[in-house]
Amino acid sequence: xxxxxxxxxxxxxxxxxxxxxxxxxxxxxxxxxxxxxxxxxxxxxxxxxxxxxxxxxxxxxxxxxxxxxxxxxxxxxxxxxxxxxxxxxxxxxxxxxxxxxxxxxxxxxxxxxxxxxxxxxxxxxxxxxxxxxxxxxxxxxxxxxxxxxxxxxxxxxxxxxxxxxxxxxxxxxxxxxxxxxxxxxxxxxxxxxxxxxxxxxxxxxxxxxxxxxxxxxxxxxxxxxxxxxxxxxxxxxxxxxxxxxxxxxxxxxxxxxxxxxxxxxxxxxxxxxxxxxxxxxxxxxxxxxxxxxxxxxxxxxx
Numbered sequence: 001x002x003x004x005x006x007x008x009x010x011x012x013x014x015x016x017x018x019x020x021x022x023x024x025x026x027x028x029x030x031x032x033x034x035x036x037x038x039x040x041x042x043x044x045x046x047x048x049x050x051x052x053x054x055x056x057x058x059x060x061x062x063x064x065x066x067x068x069x070x071x072x073x074x075x076x077x078x079x080x081x082x083x084x085x086x087x088x089x090x091x092x093x094x095x096x097x098x099x100x101x102x103x104x105x106x107x108x109x110x111x112x113x114x115x116x117x118x119x120x121x122x123x124x125x126x127x128x129x130x131x132x133x134x135x136x137x138x139x140x141x142x143x144x145x146x147x148x149x150x151x152x153x154x155x156x157x158x159x160x161x162x163x164x165x166x167x168x169x170x171x172x173x174x175x176x177x178x179x180x181x182x183x184x185x186x187x188x189x190x191x192x193x194x195x196x197x198x199x200x201x202x203x204x205x206x207x208x209x210x211x212x213x214x215x216x217x218x219x220x221x222x223x224x225x226x227x228x229x230x231x232x233x234x235x236x237x238x239x240x241x242x243x244x245x246x247x248x249x250x251x252x253x254x255x256x257x258x259x260x261x262x263x264x265x266x267x268x269x270x271x272x273x274x275x276x277x278x279x280x281x282x283x284x285x286x287x288x289x290x291x292x293x294x295x296x297x298x299x300x301x302x
Contacts, residue, residue, distance in 0.1 A: 017142030028153030152177030
């Protein structure tokens with residue numbers, strides 16, 4: 001019963017936070033995107049998607065391993081969090097050496113260094129947010145997301161609408177938004193207390209990499225699927241991006257709703273894995289959520 005109550009409480013918190021975050025972006029984003037040209041919007045879309053891909057490879061997919069290992073009751077949380085940050089930092093420092101070459105790509109238009117900064121700050125935030133969730137500080141996780149949305153939106157309005165900085169303004173707002181969220185999580189949740197360079201278990205790094213490296217393939221596959229749809233539509237004059245955007249809205253909304261449950265369920269399922277009666281509770285919850293989304297998708301189809 002306690003596990004179910006915790007699951008419900010966390011799901012509600014993630015739902016409220018997700019709705020507020022998306023509402024903030026829904027209100028503010030159209031304000032500053034109005035001041036961007038189609039070419040600038042295309043460049044931003046390219047850089048944001050490139051940043052998402054860099055996050056996968058430069059961090060070796062370590063975020064999932066940070067969450068999974070830190071949720072284990074006997075885990076060394078300090079070592080897990082620190083290893084995640086070290087791998088991310090080293091990967092981005094190595095790639096930073098290639099930034100001058102990236103700048104030579106015509107589509108990048110000299111934004112190579114900002115691209116690396118975007119990827120690093122987004123990944124740093126992702127690890128800190130995920131680790132905060134593993135500590136079951138769900139309220140802080142939600143507040144962090146809201147801080148990002150507000151900071152990103154307000155700074156974007158300042159840089160794009162007031163200072164007319166275009167693509168650079170958007171990218172800087174993206175980076176500053178993640179800095180604001182990371183600072184809140186790092187200081188507000190005292191994550192600095194989990195930094196260490198002393199690792200008692202030598203095999204922890206290998207264990208985390210064995211878990212994270214296979215995650216690169218599905219993450220990259222999803223990235224390719226999302227990008228290929230846009231590329232095909234943009235290159236085929238018989239297809240309309242507007243219809244595609246409209247058609248994908250409902251699946252995106254359903255996926256967002258499921259993600260609220262999945263984040264809370266991951267905390268409960270991993271944390272209570274060894275508890276008595278876990279198997280029965282897991283089965284019931286899994287069956288319930290499958291029935292709910294089967295009904296929802298059926299309603300959409302009909």
